[in-house]
Amino acid sequence: MKRRQFIKYxxxxxxxxLAPVWSxxxxxxxxxxxxxxVWVENGEPVELLRTAxxxxxxxxxxxxxxxxxxxxxxxxxxxxxxxxxxxxxxxVAELVKQCLDAxxxxxxxxxxTCNNPRRCYRSSRIEERAKxxxxxxxxxxxxxxxxxxxxxxxxxxEWPIYQDYLEAxxxxxxxxxKVHSMSRVTLGLKNLMGTMGGERGSLHNxxxxxxxxITREILPTLTIVDAYRVLEHNGPVGGNVNDVRQAxxxxxxxxxxxxxxxxxxxxxxxxxxxxxxxxAFDRGLHKYDFEKLRLKKITL
Amino acid sequence: MTMAKIRxxxxxxxxxxxxxxxxxxxxxxxxxxxSDVFLRFSPLAPLFDLVANLNVSLLFWxxxxxxxxxxxxxRFFCGWICPLGTTLDITSHLVKSPNNRKGIDVRKWRxxxxxxxxGLILLTVFSxxxxxxxxxxxxxxxxxxxxxxxxxxxxxxxxxxxxxxxxFLEGPVYTVYDWFKMAVMPEQQAYLQQVIWVALFFGGxxxxxxxxxxxxxxxxxxxxxxLGFLSQFRFYERLVxxxxxxxxxxxxxxxxxxxxxxxxxxxxxxxxxxCFNCGETCPPKINAITYRWRWKPYHSSVDYTRRGFLNxxxxxxxxxxLAGIGLRNRRDAAAIIRPPGSMPEDEFLDRCIRCLExxxxxxxNGRALQPEGAGSNLLNLWTPVxxxxxxxxxxxxxxxxxxxxxxxxxxxxVEQKQQTPMGLAYFDKNLCxxxxxxxxxxxxxxxxxxxxxAIQFDEKEFVAPDGSRRMVKYPFVDRELCIGCGICEFKCPxxxxxxxxxxxxxxxxxxxxxxx
Numbered sequence: 001m002k003r004r005q006f007i008k009y010x011x012x013x014x015x016x017x018l019a020p021v022w023s024x025x026x027x028x029x030x031x032x033x034x035x036x037x038v039w040v041e042n043g044e045p046v047e048l049l050r051t052a053x054x055x056x057x058x059x060x061x062x063x064x065x066x067x068x069x070x071x072x073x074x075x076x077x078x079x080x081x082x083x084x085x086x087x088x089x090x091x092v093a094e095l096v097k098q099c100l101d102a103x104x105x106x107x108x109x110x111x112x113t114c115n116n117p118r119r120c121y122r123s124s125r126i127e128e129r130a131k132x133x134x135x136x137x138x139x140x141x142x143x144x145x146x147x148x149x150x151x152x153x154x155x156x157x158e159w160p161i162y163q164d165y166l167e168a169x170x171x172x173x174x175x176x177x178k179v180h181s182m183s184r185v186t187l188g189l190k191n192l193m194g195t196m197g198g199e200r201g202s203l204h205n206x207x208x209x210x211x212x213x214i215t216r217e218i219l220p221t222l223t224i225v226d227a228y229r230v231l232e233h234n235g236p237v238g239g240n241v242n243d244v245r246q247a248x249x250x251x252x253x254x255x256x257x258x259x260x261x262x263x264x265x266x267x268x269x270x271x272x273x274x275x276x277x278x279x280a281f282d283r284g285l286h287k288y289d290f291e292k293l294r295l296k297k298i299t300l
Numbered sequence: 301m302t303m304a305k306i307r308x309x310x311x312x313x314x315x316x317x318x319x320x321x322x323x324x325x326x327x328x329x330x331x332x333x334x335s336d337v338f339l340r341f342s343p344l345a346p347l348f349d350l351v352a353n354l355n356v357s358l359l360f361w362x363x364x365x366x367x368x369x370x371x372x373x374x375r376f377f378c379g380w381i382c383p384l385g386t387t388l389d390i391t392s393h394l395v396k397s398p399n400n401r402k403g404i405d406v407r408k409w410r411x412x413x414x415x416x417x418x419g420l421i422l423l424t425v426f427s428x429x430x431x432x433x434x435x436x437x438x439x440x441x442x443x444x445x446x447x448x449x450x451x452x453x454x455x456x457x458x459x460x461x462x463x464x465x466x467x468f469l470e471g472p473v474y475t476v477y478d479w480f481k482m483a484v485m486p487e488q489q490a491y492l493q494q495v496i497w498v499a500l501f502f503g504g505x506x507x508x509x510x511x512x513x514x515x516x517x518x519x520x521x522x523x524x525x526x527l528g529f530l531s532q533f534r535f536y537e538r539l540v541x542x543x544x545x546x547x548x549x550x551x552x553x554x555x556x557x558x559x560x561x562x563x564x565x566x567x568x569x570x571x572x573x574x575c576f577n578c579g580e581t582c583p584p585k586i587n588a589i590t591y592r593w594r595w596k597p598y599h600s601s602v603d604y605t606r607r608g609f610l611n612x613x614x615x616x617x618x619x620x621x622l623a624g625i626g627l628r629n630r631r632d633a634a635a636i637i638r639p640p641g642s643m644p645e646d647e648f649l650d651r652c653i654r655c656l657e658x659x660x661x662x663x664x665n666g667r668a669l670q671p672e673g674a675g676s677n678l679l680n681l682w683t684p685v686x687x688x689x690x691x692x693x694x695x696x697x698x699x700x701x702x703x704x705x706x707x708x709x710x711x712x713x714v715e716q717k718q719q720t721p722m723g724l725a726y727f728d729k730n731l732c733x734x735x736x737x738x739x740x741x742x743x744x745x746x747x748x749x750x751x752x753x754a755i756q757f758d759e760k761e762f763v764a765p766d767g768s769r770r771m772v773k774y775p776f777v778d779r780e781l782c783i784g785c786g787i788c789e790f791k792c793p794x795x796x797x798x799x800x801x802x803x804x805x806x807x808x809x810x811x812x813x814x815x816x
Contacts, residue, residue: 078694078695078696114747114791115666115695115696115749116327116487116664116665116666116694116697118327118328118486119327119665119694119696119697122328123696138478139481141477142488143461180746181742181745181746181757181773182740182741182742182743182745182746182773199793201741201791201792201793202793204740204741204742204746204793205733205737205739205740205741205793206739207740234751234753236746237746237747237748237749237753238751239695239749239750239751240752243751
């Protein structure tokens, strides 16, 4: 190799290795246009999701080539999708497709369910639809929970979290919007309990502090609140179609606390009445200033 | 292909069929192959149905076919079909049972099986229906449910986990593991009570193979006694030709010692289980043994005397007495939570054959059902009860009723089952967190599955001793809505004693499916 050639290559390599540095201002310039949250309403699950991801410039904004992606829907109960207790299967299937199109290497889906896991996976129709779309839908394996240290936890200093979740490159949290007698609502933050091992019932006592202690450590890349159906009574299990409202809405944000706070409008609840989301904001789990939030609202 | 070889193949096939049905007994139970069909092979089922209900139910059609064939061809069920018999044959190879000449002579025990059969009939007449404890199919199914299946899955699961820690094996091991979880172990590991007693009972029967081959079948099995009684005149016979030099091989090796050691020409039709080993042992050069139909069959007598019958009667009445003088403890009685759709208790105990198939299928779901111990009532031994601290009754599941071989648990539809209470939940306010600590919890309310929740709560202000105030949700049970499924008791986050528990109060028993 000639000296001149070497210098050329070396400079070239240096230039590329600095790419993240010089590309950042460009990205942030683009970012000025990028919303911090998107609210889409009046559509079917698939078009709601397509509209929302398009507003963010496609899912490739969040997902890189070769990523292992975990999608965490709510599969917690042995209920049919119509009962509004579990995340919409069409939405999950479409999300799997978009992840794979964006270059994801693998898409994994799981939930630590409250009822019999096989029943939940089946009745919710998430297993079937997500597998057809190309995801790996696996039962939770009890031995795959790893204790993580919670630095600065007020009540919780250590908690077991599912290994696949911890090892994923990107995580997409897809809760369904429901009322919940203990936490008032169950949305993105509460949905993350499905990745937690251990005796989760014990979290119910002093719930806001304990939940924000743990979720601070495991916040996802993206949160998509499925509010196509909203369970308004008898949550979180439901079981009566009359308790389900067709809200035909979807909320998407890279910030879980923000998505949750926006979703409170679905229930007409002020933040002050939902202690765990209030705690998330008080304790700084949010990424954005809610008063100055760049929210894009789209009605189909 | 000799008859003995065919018989062995058939035995293995039936055992595999039994195992297959056992493994398919799980959610989703949609194979179209009813797993309880093999349990209805039990020759005892129609007899005791007749004794208890003066009725022969066509539910037991496989057993009826066997009973109809037995007078013609003898105890072929024992030799060819019974999964316990096959298990014993395998065991005898493993433990190397002594032959009839070397081992001790156990023929004097033969009457015991007749005594047991007559005694069990007597007990059933006097409303102590415990024959299922001794039914060979129930015994096998119990051993599978409580011992063999949990042991196997525990071993394999732990083995695979250990293997997966070797880095280069991780990928393939997980593939095997996932298949294993899907096909063999589609649920969490089953942990059941009564393990030690079922193990002693089943292990004891296996251990007796060290004394003689088929000790259980020769001397103890009530089904064998019934089939033996029916085959005393059977038309299919073993004939020994003049070429027989009385070499003593066939009588020495006979599994049932049905050929007397000093005379190879005789077969006890009551004892012979048609294994055809004698024909196989007979040296090919001699080949003196043939089998054929004869329309004037000889008779073999049943080893059961009048004195034996008297002894049985005394023993039977003693057992009835023992069952009658058990402790009447109201706390124990309230803990007997039967599966949803169970018949009224007397009828239920009459029909239940203690096979634990419902417990097996429950462990693939909510895992509420457990085999009950004898406790204060002999009649409850190894019948199913809901133990809600180890599991709960899954709201959308009706599989125990679907799989019950005798309809002691009626096959309710899911909708019927959801409206049939099996008990009622009570709060223990000394333990329940909101009442004891005045802090929120209501995990029970969260999980309550009825469309309108049977656990509701009052939100009340609590004033702490330091004057601070907070709102606390205090739960309560709506007894009109509660179906006693026990998910509240199971999910209660307290260690040890739960803050909410289920008793069988308010349970609804059904006489027939139509009565919901």
